[in-house]
Amino acid sequence: MTFFAIVREPIDPAHVLTLIGADQDGASLLFLGVVRDHNDGRSVGGVLYDTYEEMAAQVLSEIVEEAARAAGTDRVAAVHRIGELEVGEVSVAIAVSSPHRAEAYDASRYVIEEIKKRLPVWKKERYSDGAEVWVEGRTPKAPDAAPAPQPGASQADGS
Amino acid sequence: MYGHVEIRTLFFASYKELLGTGELQVDLPEGATVSDLVSALRSRGGAFTVLPAAPAVAVNLTYTDPTSLLSDGDEVALIPPVAGG
Numbered sequence: 093m094t095f096f097a098i099v100r101e102p103i104d105p106a107h108v109l110t111l112i113g114a115d116q117d118g119a120s121l122l123f124l125g126v127v128r129d130h131n132d133g134r135s136v137g138g139v140l141y142d143t144y145e146e147m148a149a150q151v152l153s154e155i156v157e158e159a160a161r162a163a164g165t166d167r168v169a170a171v172h173r174i175g176e177l178e179v180g181e182v183s184v185a186i187a188v189s190s191p192h193r194a195e196a197y198d199a200s201r202y203v204i205e206e207i208k209k210r211l212p213v214w215k216k217e218r219y220s221d222g223a224e225v226w227v228e229g230r231t232p233k234a235p236d237a238a239p240a241p242q243p244g245a246s247q248a249d250g251s
Numbered sequence: 252m253y254g255h256v257e258i259r260t261l262f263f264a265s266y267k268e269l270l271g272t273g274e275l276q277v278d279l280p281e282g283a284t285v286s287d288l289v290s291a292l293r294s295r296g297g298a299f300t301v302l303p304a305a306p307a308v309a310v311n312l313t314y315t316d317p318t319s320l321l322s323d324g325d326e327v328a329l330i331p332p333v334a335g336g
Binding site (some may be wrong): 125141142143144146147148150172183186203207208209210211212213214215216226227228229230231232233234235 | 261263264265267269306307308309310312314315316326330331332333334335336
């Protein structure tokens with residue numbers, strides 16, 4: 093079973109590992125994203141993550157499903173934390189298990205790269221001099237495919 | 252009488268701080284597109300003029316093209332560049 097969550101409380105990596113794993117899996121992989129004490133040469137004291145929570149849950153679910161499909165395993169779990177985090181705290185945890193390591197590495201990498209491209213989450217860094225800045229992120233792209241069909245695409249019924 | 256659509260418009264992170272609000276109801280003529288909504292916001296003047304002309308936009312939780320038609324009751328979010336992970 094795949095798993096995804098947007099949470100406000102601290103992430104317990106050991107717990108995330110319990111969400112994956114199966115008798116046929118020879119590889120279990122855990123990736124943690126951690127708040128670091130510097131960025132672009134400035135000393136970081138902490139970060140604030142904001143989100144569009146309803147959409148973030150939906151996008152994270154899609155990312156996890158895509159990774160699982162590509163890797164041929166349904167043992168993919170991803171958790172992103174929101175709110176105020178201190179240096180050293182875990183902001184994201186991704187766990188994957190699969191029969192062989194290659195699929196697990198690929199799926200884990202896919203999930204973190206897609207999170208950075210399109211998960212509606214924003215990060216404000218707090219520097220040791222007290223300044224706070226929204227981190228310059230990446231602009232998500234609308235899918236290239238045909239635009240989502242409009243419900244009742246024909247003429248609206250007046251009024 | 253011409254129809255109109257009522258759009259629940261959401262702002263996050265830097266856009267929310269810039270505008271001083273996270274949510275606005277915007278009334279547009281029927282047939283309005285995502286980019287019409289952005290133009291209508293920018294024409295309000297003040298901080299709204301600082302919004303990008305073509306920001307990433309999600310309609311009802313899905314990233315959507317600027318040419319997409321809006322329907323009454325749609326929830327439209329202007330999405331600043333994302334920085335998760």
